[in-house]
Amino acid sequence: MKTHEQLPIDLYTKEAYRNYAIYVILDRAIPHIEDGLKPVQRRIIYAMSQLGLRDISKPKKSSRTVGDVLGKFHPHGDTACYDAMVLMAQPFSYQHPLIIGQGNWGSVDDPKSFAAMRYTEAKLSKYAQVVLQDLNEATAQWIPNFDGALKEPATLPARLPNILINGASGIAVGMATDIPPHNLKEVTHACIEILKNPDISDDALYQIMPGPDYPTGAEIINSPSELQNIFNTGQGIIRQRATHIYEDxxxxxNELPHQASSSKVIKQISDLVQSKKLSQIKYIRDESDEADPVRIVLVMRSNRCVNEQLMNLLYTNTDLEKTHRVNITYINSNRKPIQTGIRALLSSWVQYREKCVIARITHKLNTVLDRLHVIEGLLTIYDFIDEVIQIIRTEQDPEPKLIKRFSITERQAKTILETKLKQLGQLEEISLRDEATKLKSLKKELSNLISNPSDRCIYIQNELREDIQTHGVGRRSKIIHREVAKNIPASETISKDPCCVIISKKGWVRASKTHDIQPKDVAYKSGDSLSSYVRGYTHWPTILFDDSGYAYSLPTHQLPSVRTHGEPITKYISPNGKITQHLINTHPEQKLFVINNQGYGFICTTQDLISRNKSGKRFISLPEGASIQNISPLKVEDKYLVITTQQGRVLIIELSDVPQLTKGKGNKLIQIQKQDLIEQADQVLHTVSLSDTKSCVLFSGKRKISLSLSEHLGKRGKRGVLLPRGFRKIDSCKAQD
Known part of the structure; x- marks a missing residue:
C-alpha cells in the first residue's frame, strides 16, 4: 500500500523550481515599493525597534540583534544577516543609513573590512523612523513568522519613497534589480508635485529629479538625453567620474565613483606607471584619513604633464571612471515583480502612501471615538454619583443595573466600575469636559481628512515637507555632461624620448635615454662586446631579425637602462634562428627597403614587421642559401635605388618599380648568375636610396667614384653596368649632395 504521493520527475522539478523562483523573487532578492527593503533588511529594522534600539537609546551588540532576527523572524545564516545589517550602516553604501554603528563597520577603501558581530554595536538611526513611525495594527499587513509563534509586518509604512532614496540591488531567478540612490529632497519634491497634479508631465518631473545621487559624490557625466531616457524607461547605464583638483x-x-576602492585605484595607477604608460607621474601618495576619506595624490614631473591625454588614460584604465547599471525592478503593491520608469514608481508609491495615511487616520479616529464614548458615559453619572455608589454597594452584579438605569453601553459601564472614587470629583469632571471638547474638534478634523481628498492631499504634502526639513541634504553627485573617456593607443601613452638601443654579441639588450652616447664605450660583461645598435625614440618599436626571415619586436620604452648590463634578449623574444646585425627603430608608418643577397626585394612599412608574439613574425621568404642583405628606411624624396654586387656591377632603378608588400619573397631587382650564387662568386653587396638632388659615391680603398645616373639607370631585373678596373672591389657607397 502506497503511503506517499508519486509524481513524474519532470513535473516535480518544474514545480519545485517554480516555487523556489517565486520565493527568491518575492521574499529574498527584490525590494518592495512600500518601504524599499528586502525581507531580511525589514526584519532587522523591526527586530531592532522591538529591542528599543532607537537613535536616542544606547546601542547593543550586533550579535544580540542578529540573534533576535534569526530566532524570531529570519531562520537563515548569521553571516548573510550581519552582512545586510552592515550594508545599512555604511554611509558610503547608503545615502541615508538606517543603522548607526559603533566599532569597525568597514571603510570606503574596503567595505568588507568590518569587524565580527561580537565586537560591533548598533542602534537605529534617526532616518529609520521614516519607515517605522507610522507602524501600527492598521497601517501594516501583519503575517505570521516562520513558526507561527509571532507576527511580523509584511512591509513597513514608510513616510518617504526609501526605494529610490537609498536604492537597492539584487539578483533573483530570471530577473535582477539595480536601483540607484537619489537625493531625498528631489524625490520628495517630485512626490509633492504628483500630489498637486497627478497629470504632471514626465519632463516636468525630470527637471525636479534629473538623475541619481550617490553617497560618495563624484560626477555623473551622462548627457541629459541619456538621463531622461533612464528616468522614463527605468533602464540604462550611469557613468560616474572621480573629481579632482590640481595644485603645486x-x-x-578627492571623490571616487560609487563602490570604487582607493587602494584598487592606486594599484591600477601604479601598474600603469610601472609599465611606463604613465611616465608623467613621479610618485603616488594616499593621504586618505577620517577627515578626508578619499585623497589620492599624484605628484607630477612638471606642470605641463596634466593634459587631456593623461586624464583619458587614467579614466579608461582605472576605476576613476565607472559605470553603474540601472534596472528599476521592484515588487508592487499587488506583490508582483514589475519593471518601470521612475514616474510610474513614484505614482504607485504616492497612491500607497495615501492609503497608508487613510488607514492611520481611520485608526486614530476610531481611538478618538472610543475615548469620546467612554467620556460621555463618565459625564452621564456625575449628576448621580450617590445613586451610582449605592448601586455598586447593594448590587451583586452592578453592571446590568447601571446599563438599564442610565441607558449606557456595556463599554461605558465597565469604565465606570473601573474608575477610582477619587476620580469622581468636580475637578475631574471639568478635565473630562475639556478633553471631550478637544476630542470632538479632533474628530471633526480627522473625519474631514478621510472624506475630503483635497484636504488629505495637502496634509500628506505637509508631512513630506516636514521630512525634507528633518532629513534633507544637498546633492552630492553633481551632474555635468562630459565626453566619455576613450581608449588611447598604447603608443600614444609612451613618452617620446630619444634613445639608443644596444645589443651585445652574447644577446644582452639595453637602451640609453639620449642619442649622445658611444655604444662602444659602454661597459660590457667579461668576454662580451658590441654587436649592433640603433638610435631612435622610446615610443617607436625596435625590430631585429634572424637569418630565417623572422622579425621580432622589442618594447623600446621597457628596455633596461644603459647604466646596467641589460637583460637577456630572450626575455622579450624567442628566436627561430640566429639573430642578425640588422636593427631598426623607426615610426610605424616608415617605409623600408628590404633586399636579400640574391637580388630579390620589396618595400614594406615598419608596421608590417611589428609582432606581439615572442615567436616573431615571418615577413620575408628566403630561398636556400639566401640571407637578408639590407633593411633600411626610405625618405619621402627618394626616387632611385642603387644596387652594387660583389663582382663590381652597379644598377640604378626607380623606386616606383619596386613592389610594396607586407611580406613575401619580393621581385628580382638585379640579376645575378645562378652559378655565381652557388659558387658564392657574386651577390648583392651594398644598396643606397637617392633623391633627385643627390648622387651616389662608391668607395674602393682610398679611391672613390661618383656614379652617373644616365649611365647606370636601367630596368629592374637587369645585371647592371660593370665598373672600371680598380673600382670593382667596393667597400661602401653613400648618397652625397
Missing amino acids: SQLIF
Whole structure:
C-alpha cells in the first residue's frame, strides 16, 4: 500500500523550481515599493525597534540583534544577516543609513573590512523612523513568522519613497534589480508635485529629479538625453567620474565613483606607471584619513604633464571612471515583480502612501471615538454619583443595573466600575469636559481628512515637507555632461624620448635615454662586446631579425637602462634562428627597403614587421642559401635605388618599380648568375636610396667614384653596368649632395 504521493520527475522539478523562483523573487532578492527593503533588511529594522534600539537609546551588540532576527523572524545564516545589517550602516553604501554603528563597520577603501558581530554595536538611526513611525495594527499587513509563534509586518509604512532614496540591488531567478540612490529632497519634491497634479508631465518631473545621487559624490557625466531616457524607461547605464583638483604639480582626487576602492585605484595607477604608460607621474601618495576619506595624490614631473591625454588614460584604465547599471525592478503593491520608469514608481508609491495615511487616520479616529464614548458615559453619572455608589454597594452584579438605569453601553459601564472614587470629583469632571471638547474638534478634523481628498492631499504634502526639513541634504553627485573617456593607443601613452638601443654579441639588450652616447664605450660583461645598435625614440618599436626571415619586436620604452648590463634578449623574444646585425627603430608608418643577397626585394612599412608574439613574425621568404642583405628606411624624396654586387656591377632603378608588400619573397631587382650564387662568386653587396638632388659615391680603398645616373639607370631585373678596373672591389657607397 502506497503511503506517499508519486509524481513524474519532470513535473516535480518544474514545480519545485517554480516555487523556489517565486520565493527568491518575492521574499529574498527584490525590494518592495512600500518601504524599499528586502525581507531580511525589514526584519532587522523591526527586530531592532522591538529591542528599543532607537537613535536616542544606547546601542547593543550586533550579535544580540542578529540573534533576535534569526530566532524570531529570519531562520537563515548569521553571516548573510550581519552582512545586510552592515550594508545599512555604511554611509558610503547608503545615502541615508538606517543603522548607526559603533566599532569597525568597514571603510570606503574596503567595505568588507568590518569587524565580527561580537565586537560591533548598533542602534537605529534617526532616518529609520521614516519607515517605522507610522507602524501600527492598521497601517501594516501583519503575517505570521516562520513558526507561527509571532507576527511580523509584511512591509513597513514608510513616510518617504526609501526605494529610490537609498536604492537597492539584487539578483533573483530570471530577473535582477539595480536601483540607484537619489537625493531625498528631489524625490520628495517630485512626490509633492504628483500630489498637486497627478497629470504632471514626465519632463516636468525630470527637471525636479534629473538623475541619481550617490553617497560618495563624484560626477555623473551622462548627457541629459541619456538621463531622461533612464528616468522614463527605468533602464540604462550611469557613468560616474572621480573629481579632482590640481595644485603645486599635484593631481589630487578627492571623490571616487560609487563602490570604487582607493587602494584598487592606486594599484591600477601604479601598474600603469610601472609599465611606463604613465611616465608623467613621479610618485603616488594616499593621504586618505577620517577627515578626508578619499585623497589620492599624484605628484607630477612638471606642470605641463596634466593634459587631456593623461586624464583619458587614467579614466579608461582605472576605476576613476565607472559605470553603474540601472534596472528599476521592484515588487508592487499587488506583490508582483514589475519593471518601470521612475514616474510610474513614484505614482504607485504616492497612491500607497495615501492609503497608508487613510488607514492611520481611520485608526486614530476610531481611538478618538472610543475615548469620546467612554467620556460621555463618565459625564452621564456625575449628576448621580450617590445613586451610582449605592448601586455598586447593594448590587451583586452592578453592571446590568447601571446599563438599564442610565441607558449606557456595556463599554461605558465597565469604565465606570473601573474608575477610582477619587476620580469622581468636580475637578475631574471639568478635565473630562475639556478633553471631550478637544476630542470632538479632533474628530471633526480627522473625519474631514478621510472624506475630503483635497484636504488629505495637502496634509500628506505637509508631512513630506516636514521630512525634507528633518532629513534633507544637498546633492552630492553633481551632474555635468562630459565626453566619455576613450581608449588611447598604447603608443600614444609612451613618452617620446630619444634613445639608443644596444645589443651585445652574447644577446644582452639595453637602451640609453639620449642619442649622445658611444655604444662602444659602454661597459660590457667579461668576454662580451658590441654587436649592433640603433638610435631612435622610446615610443617607436625596435625590430631585429634572424637569418630565417623572422622579425621580432622589442618594447623600446621597457628596455633596461644603459647604466646596467641589460637583460637577456630572450626575455622579450624567442628566436627561430640566429639573430642578425640588422636593427631598426623607426615610426610605424616608415617605409623600408628590404633586399636579400640574391637580388630579390620589396618595400614594406615598419608596421608590417611589428609582432606581439615572442615567436616573431615571418615577413620575408628566403630561398636556400639566401640571407637578408639590407633593411633600411626610405625618405619621402627618394626616387632611385642603387644596387652594387660583389663582382663590381652597379644598377640604378626607380623606386616606383619596386613592389610594396607586407611580406613575401619580393621581385628580382638585379640579376645575378645562378652559378655565381652557388659558387658564392657574386651577390648583392651594398644598396643606397637617392633623391633627385643627390648622387651616389662608391668607395674602393682610398679611391672613390661618383656614379652617373644616365649611365647606370636601367630596368629592374637587369645585371647592371660593370665598373672600371680598380673600382670593382667596393667597400661602401653613400648618397652625397
